[in-house]
Amino acid sequence: MDIEIVTIGDELLLGFTIDTNAAHLAREFAALGVRIVRRSTCGDDAESIASAVRDALDRTGAVITTGGLGPTADDMTKPAIASIFGRGMVMDAEILANLEARWLKRFNTVLPVSNRQQALVPEDCTILVNRHGSAPGIWLEDERGRWVAMLPGVPREMRGMVADTLVPRLRDRIAPGGRVIRARTLRTANIAESALADRLGELARGVNGLSLAYLPGVDGVDLRLTSYALPAAETERALRDASARIREKVERFIYGEGDDDLAALMLAECGVREETIAVAESCTGGMLGMRLTAVPGSSRVVLGGTIAYANEVKVRELGVDLATLEAHGAVSESVARAMASGVRTRFGSTVGIGITGIAGPGGGSPEKPVGTVWVAVDVRGELRAVRALLPGDRHEIRYRASQLALDLLRWTFAGIEDANGWTAHGATSSG
Amino acid sequence: MDIEIVTIGDELLLGFTIDTNAAHLAREFAALGVRIVRRSTCGDDAESIASAVRDALDRTGAVITTGGLGPTADDMTKPAIASIFGRGMVMDAEILANLEARWLKRFNTVLPVSNRQQALVPEDCTILVNRHGSAPGIWLEDERGRWVAMLPGVPREMRGMVADTLVPRLRDRIAPGGRVIRARTLRTANIAESALADRLGELARGVNGLSLAYLPGVDGVDLRLTSYALPAAETERALRDASARIREKVERFIYGEGDDDLAALMLAECGVREETIAVAESCTGGMLGMRLTAVPGSSRVVLGGTIAYANEVKVRELGVDLATLEAHGAVSESVARAMASGVRTRFGSTVGIGITGIAGPGGGSPEKPVGTVWVAVDVRGELRAVRALLPGDRHEIRYRASQLALDLLRWTFAGIEDANGWTAHGATSSG
Numbered sequence: 001m002d003i004e005i006v007t008i009g010d011e012l013l014l015g016f017t018i019d020t021n022a023a024h025l026a027r028e029f030a031a032l033g034v035r036i037v038r039r040s041t042c043g044d045d046a047e048s049i050a051s052a053v054r055d056a057l058d059r060t061g062a063v064i065t066t067g068g069l070g071p072t073a074d075d076m077t078k079p080a081i082a083s084i085f086g087r088g089m090v091m092d093a094e095i096l097a098n099l100e101a102r103w104l105k106r107f108n109t110v111l112p113v114s115n116r117q118q119a120l121v122p123e124d125c126t127i128l129v130n131r132h133g134s135a136p137g138i139w140l141e142d143e144r145g146r147w148v149a150m151l152p153g154v155p156r157e158m159r160g161m162v163a164d165t166l167v168p169r170l171r172d173r174i175a176p177g178g179r180v181i182r183a184r185t186l187r188t189a190n191i192a193e194s195a196l197a198d199r200l201g202e203l204a205r206g207v208n209g210l211s212l213a214y215l216p217g218v219d220g221v222d223l224r225l226t227s228y229a230l231p232a233a234e235t236e237r238a239l240r241d242a243s244a245r246i247r248e249k250v251e252r253f254i255y256g257e258g259d260d261d262l263a264a265l266m267l268a269e270c271g272v273r274e275e276t277i278a279v280a281e282s283c284t285g286g287m288l289g290m291r292l293t294a295v296p297g298s299s300r301v302v303l304g305g306t307i308a309y310a311n312e313v314k315v316r317e318l319g320v321d322l323a324t325l326e327a328h329g330a331v332s333e334s335v336a337r338a339m340a341s342g343v344r345t346r347f348g349s350t351v352g353i354g355i356t357g358i359a360g361p362g363g364g365s366p367e368k369p370v371g372t373v374w375v376a377v378d379v380r381g382e383l384r385a386v387r388a389l390l391p392g393d394r395h396e397i398r399y400r401a402s403q404l405a406l407d408l409l410r411w412t413f414a415g416i417e418d419a420n421g422w423t424a425h426g427a428t429s430s431g
Numbered sequence: 432m433d434i435e436i437v438t439i440g441d442e443l444l445l446g447f448t449i450d451t452n453a454a455h456l457a458r459e460f461a462a463l464g465v466r467i468v469r470r471s472t473c474g475d476d477a478e479s480i481a482s483a484v485r486d487a488l489d490r491t492g493a494v495i496t497t498g499g500l501g502p503t504a505d506d507m508t509k510p511a512i513a514s515i516f517g518r519g520m521v522m523d524a525e526i527l528a529n530l531e532a533r534w535l536k537r538f539n540t541v542l543p544v545s546n547r548q549q550a551l552v553p554e555d556c557t558i559l560v561n562r563h564g565s566a567p568g569i570w571l572e573d574e575r576g577r578w579v580a581m582l583p584g585v586p587r588e589m590r591g592m593v594a595d596t597l598v599p600r601l602r603d604r605i606a607p608g609g610r611v612i613r614a615r616t617l618r619t620a621n622i623a624e625s626a627l628a629d630r631l632g633e634l635a636r637g638v639n640g641l642s643l644a645y646l647p648g649v650d651g652v653d654l655r656l657t658s659y660a661l662p663a664a665e666t667e668r669a670l671r672d673a674s675a676r677i678r679e680k681v682e683r684f685i686y687g688e689g690d691d692d693l694a695a696l697m698l699a700e701c702g703v704r705e706e707t708i709a710v711a712e713s714c715t716g717g718m719l720g721m722r723l724t725a726v727p728g729s730s731r732v733v734l735g736g737t738i739a740y741a742n743e744v745k746v747r748e749l750g751v752d753l754a755t756l757e758a759h760g761a762v763s764e765s766v767a768r769a770m771a772s773g774v775r776t777r778f779g780s781t782v783g784i785g786i787t788g789i790a791g792p793g794g795g796s797p798e799k800p801v802g803t804v805w806v807a808v809d810v811r812g813e814l815r816a817v818r819a820l821l822p823g824d825r826h827e828i829r830y831r832a833s834q835l836a837l838d839l840l841r842w843t844f845a846g847i848e849d850a851n852g853w854t855a856h857g858a859t860s861s862g
Contacts, residue, residue, distance in 0.1 A: 013457060013467050022472070026444060036444050038483060039472040041453070052469060055486065279717075279738065285724025286710075286717025289738040293716030296792055296825060304744040307710065307720040309735040313778065317735075347744065361727055394727060 001174055003029065004056040005039045008049055008067035008077055009153060012041045021066045021158055028162055033180040033232070034170060044068060049080035053148060057084065061146035064166070067153030069135040071115040077150055078138060082122035084148075085140055092127070095119040095136055102134055128165040133157040137165065180232045184239040186246060187260055188253040189220030189407045190388075196221055199250050207242040218392070218399045219262070220255075252416050255407065262406045263291035269413055270301045270351065275379070278347035279305030280318055280339035282330065282356040283373070288402040303347045308339065318342035329368070331356050333385050336374035340385075344378045352378040353405050357390075359397045371397050375405040379412055432605050434460065435487040436470045439480055439498035439508055440584060443472045452497045452589055459593055464611035464663065465601060475499060480511035484579060488515065492577035495597070498584030500566040502546040508581050509569060513553035515579075516571055523558070526550040526567055533565055559596040564588040568596065611663045615670040617677060618691055619684040620651030620838045621819075627652055630681050638673040649823070649830045650693070651686075683847050686838065693837045694722035700844055701732045701782065706810070709778035710736030711749055711770035713761065713787040714804070719833040734778045739770065749773035760799070762787050764816050767805035771816075775809045783809040784836050788821070790828045802828050806836040810843055 005022050026036045037060060042052040049068065056063045068077030082089055096119035103111040118135055121127065128137030133152055141147040149166055151158045188196060193214045197204040206212050207225065215222040225242050227235040247254060255262050270277060279289050279302075286307045293302055306317045311330055314320040319342040324334050336354045344352025357373030364370035369389065376385040386408050390400040436453050457467045468491060473483040480499065487494045499508030513520055527550035534542040549566055552558065559568030564583055572578040580597055582589045619627060624645045628635040637643050638656065646653040656673050658666040678685060686693050701708060710719050710733075717738045724733055737748045742761055745751040750773040755765050767785045775783025788804030795801035800820065807816040817839050821831040 012454075013470060023443075037474065037479065039444060041470040043468065048468065281717070281720075283724075284721070285729075285733070286712070286720030286736070286738065289712075289717030289740075290715070290721050290829075293714075293738075293740060294826065294829075298716075299740060302716070302740050304738040304740040304748075305717070306737060307717065307724075307735040309720075309724060309730060309733050313735040395725065398721075398725075 001034045001062065001170070002037045002060045003034055003062040003064060004060050005036060006049075006052050006056055006063060006065045007039070007041045007153075008044065008065055009041070010044045012067075013043050021153065021155055024155070024159060025064060025066075025162065028167065029170070030181040032167065032171060033174055044074050044076065046076040046080040046083075049076055050084055053081055054084050057146050057148065061144070063148045064151060065148060066151045066158055069118070069137070069150060069152050071118045071135075073114075075117075078120065078122060081138075081140060081148055081150060082125075085122065085142055087123040087125075087140070089120045090123055091116075092119050092121045095121070095127070099134060128161055130157055130161055131164060132160040137161050139169070179229055180235060181226065181228055182235040182239060183224055183226040184243055185215075185258055186223040186225075186243060186254050187220060187256045187258075187262075188223060188250065189255050189262060189403055191221065191250075191253045193221050196223070196250060196253070200246065201249065203246060203249060207245055208238060210238060210242045212246075218396050219403060252411075252414075255410055261291075262403060262410070263288075264295045266406050266409050267292055267295050267298055267301055269410075271297075273413070275301065275351045276303050276349040277301055277305075277351045277353065278303050278343045278349040280314075280343035280352065280354040281305065281307050282309060282314065282339070283359045284355050284357075284398050284402050285309060287398055288353065288355060288405060291402055291406075303349050305347070306343055314339060318346065331358055331368055331372055331374060333374055333376075333387065336376035336385050337378075337383050340376035340378040341381075341383060350380050351409070353409065354378075355401050355405050357397070357401050359394045359401075361394060373397070373401045373404065375401065375408055377405065377408045377412055379409075382412075384408060384412055432465045432493065432601070433468045433491045434465055434493040434495060435491050436467060437480075437483050437487055437494060437496045438470070438472045438584075439475065439496055440472070441475045443498075444474050452584065452586060455586070455590060456495060456497075456593065459598065460601070461612040463598065463602060464605055466612075475505050475507065477507040477511040477514075480507055481515055484512055485515050488577050488579065492575070494579045495582060496579060497582045497589050500549075500568070500581060500583050502549045502566075504545075506548075509551065509553060512569075512571060512579055512581060513556075516553065516573055518554040518556075518571070520551045521554050522547075523550050523552045526552070526558070530565060559592055561588055561592055562595060563591040568592050570600070610660055611666060612657065612659055613663075613666045613670060614655055614657040615674055616646075616689055617654040617656075617674060617685050618651060618687045618689075618693075619654060619681065620686050620693065620834055622652065622681075622684045624652050627654070627681060627684070631677065632680065634677060634680060638676055639669060641669060641673045643677075649827050650834060683842075683845075686841055692722075693834060693841070694719075695726045697837050697840050698723055698726050698729055698732055700841075702728075704844070706732065706782045707734050707780040708732055708736075708782045708784065709734050709774045709780040711745075711774035711783065711785045712736065712738050713740060713745070713770070714790045715786050715788075715829050715833050716740060718829055719784065719786060719836060722833055722837075734780050736778070737774055745770060749777065762789055762799055762803055762805060764805055764807075764818065767807040767816050768809075768814050771807035771809040772812075772814060781811050782840070784840065785809075786832050786836050788828070788832050790825045790832075792825060804828070804832045804835065806832065806839055808836065808839045808843055810840075813843075815839060815843055 005025055007022050022039045040052050042048040068075045100111045122140055126139040128139055130136050135152050138150040151161050193216055211226045213224040225239055227238055256265055281288055289305050308314040315322050318339050320338040328334050336356050339354030340352040354376040358364055358370050360370035371390040373390055374387050388404055390397045436456055438453050453470045471483050473479040499506045530550055531542045553571055557570040559570055561567050566583050569581040582592050624647055641656045641658050644655040656670055658669055687696055712719055720736050739745040746753050749770050751769040759765050767787050770785030771783040785807040789795055789801050791801035802821045804821055805818050819835055821828045
């Protein structure tokens with residue numbers, strides 16, 4: 001089934017708000033085998049709405065709109081689309097009663113006359129229940145089977161309505177056995193796209209007929225397998241088999257799947273192993289601590305740490321040797337190791353993590369350019385350190401440094417000794 | 432001038448990537464008085480591109496596309512649009528020479544035959560120079576003055592080309608004296624939308640004919656003034672006057688304008704006043720330190736701090752009195768004040784900031800529900816603390832807590848004593 005999406009709103013058109021509704025809808029429907037063939041954004045006025053929706057109906061006969069269902073004079077979606085179908089507007093008694101009850105409960109006064117327009121609906125439409133807000137959705141269909149589904153613009157309400165009312169409705173219209181689009185993502189860190197492709201060899205461009213996309217980001221390179229041409233019953237197995245083949249080649253670089261966050265994974269791992277963590281951060285300034293404590297329940301694992309931004313703080317708080325610091329500089333293996341073991345000793349944790357580096361844009365030199373980072377991990381007295389040259393701007397270097405430190409912890413727990421695979425950033429390990 | 436935007440890419444249509452190019456373009460052109468009347472997204476194939484662009488050309492005759500200019504077989508933008516204009520494709524010798532030179536320099540080998548297609552351009556087109564990437568943009572126009580500008584999809588390249596080549600080109604085509612859309616944003620923190628509207632009184636719904644929008648977010652409520660109906664020469668003065676009138680009413684809650692970040696502003700303020708900062712963070716886990724050190728040059732001001740996540744860390748590292756902690760709990764005025772002065776004393780900074788709270792989802796109680804936060808600021812021995820009940824999920828509560836702490840510092844520097852204005856979250860100050 002081919003459908004089109006029309007998102008309504010001056011805010012979207014003028015670029016003041018990023019359109020996330022259309023992206024969400026597209027993802028949901030792709031999984032059903034519903035193909036989004038075009039997506040348009042138009043302004044709030046009735047003429048623009050009618051024009052955009054009429055064009056879409058003429059092309060595919062199946063349209064979803066979002067926005068313009070509120071109680072103000074700017075909300076013209078229902079009358080504009082009713083006019084396309086040649087329908088008038090009628091007052092729905094049940095919707096009106098609900099609105100009046102909500103208003104009374106919330107504000108203890110009578111529903112304003114202007115808000116009553118939210119209860120006006122096109123003649124002969126089907127109401128789509130909105131469990132998350134006051135504006136109901138509308139389904140309008142003509143005798144030729146052409147239809148428009150009008151959904152609210154508020155993301156939370158729109159998503160709820162899609163799941164509750166639209167997906168079931170569309171599922172009934174889609175022939176069983178049709179092709180669906182499904183994807184599976186394997187998340188890698190600290191290895192470059194080209195190095196991954198080299199290691200994947202014959203799998204680099206696709207696996208078992210499934211496409212393979214490389215999606216680089218600050219977390220690392222995500223590998224996304226997508227099945228475009230199989231029926232629903234076969235896609236899960238195909239994705240599973242393809243994932244297994246990829247893992248055989250690059251397992252050590254894969255830290256998770258889907259939306260997995262490396263900090264959350266390491267926190268869970270520490271919980272299972274009954275480890276506690278203290279962090280010593282210089283260039284990251286607290287970012288690693290923030291990432292670890294973003295997870296609810298992290299207090300079982302994270303004791304805290306020291307933000308050792310100034311050099312005297314490294315000496316005074318973490319016991320870094322001043323002579324070492326002066327001889328090798330703050331961004332050095334010895335200082336990183338001293339920070340990790342120093343914070344572990346001081347906080348009494350089982351794990352200590354140290355990060356020191358040059359986040360830029362200033363502070364670089366020929367020997368230590370911007371992006372030079374040393375991270376160290378001390379697990380119950382066993383120390384490992386890694387040096388890397390991280391790319392990007394100040395934020396990206398800091399984030400990647402936190403990701404490198406977490407990955408070093410993952411390698412330590414997994415017993416992966418050979419860091420030669422870390423060819424991404426010229427990382428060299430010192431065991 | 433009315434124009435349409437067509438963004439090209441299966442990734443965008445299928446919802447795997449959020450479309451930010453269109454939003455950027457819309458913002459840039461609104462400032463010129465160029466009205467975006469519709470925005471569409473279509474797939475990568477030539478037929479979809481031709482269909483979407485042809486429709487847009489028929490409607491407005493002025494179209495900008497992004498995407499599909501790369502070197503692979505998926506990049507069909509140029510041939511698809513050339514066919515709409517009835518043009519063939521020709522090899523551009525200069526572009527080819529540049530591609531060959533870039534490839535040789537980067538990979539030390541000859542340009543692959545498949546990549547040569549990037550040098551194919553529509554007959555009689557104008558090349559738009561791309562200073563940030565290898566794919567040049569294309570301007571194609573017919574004898575009726577209908578035109579299409581094809582830009583790269585990579586955001587950084589697209590934005591550079593818009594500024595370098597497209598804005599000047601369009602500026603020449605726009606009649607002087609036309610209406611432009613310009614906006615100015617005043618950023619407030621720690622006051623609710625309804626309280627702001629109350630204080631603005633007659634200005635709440637608009638000022639001097641300019642519209643006023645309330646944009647709530649984790650940073651606070653942004654007030655955006657927009658001029659839609661004035662010529663370019665008058666908008667700056669109108670926005671300036673309207674801003675001044677708003678400031679007369681709610682000055683104390685405004686911490687900045689436009690994209691200003693409160694952490695960056697406070698860092699700069701400390702630099703001017705020759706203050707140094709140490710942070711003591713419990714529930715924020717390092718987020719405040721991260722925000723302050725995100726600014727280049729922050730090492731002149733930020734010494735570091737302590738992430739005191741576990742209670743014994745508050746006692747051992749910050750000198751918080753154990754009896755106090757047991758009597759009042761970790762989330763209390765006395766502990767917040769002890770954290771702020773303790774870290775200041777220990778780190779030898781002039782400013783100490785303490786944050787303690789319940790970020791949720793667990794940990795709440797009837798006396799101290801989730802969102803309860805105490806922040807304290809110690810400036811050269813003078814202590815102030817504020818309690819608030821912050822809304823949102825775990826991330827939002829943590830971020831708002833960092834924003835509250837920074838705002839308390841701002842009020843302290845500005846000599847604003849009366850915190851009764853902080854009606855947002857039930858904040859109560861203790862001087």
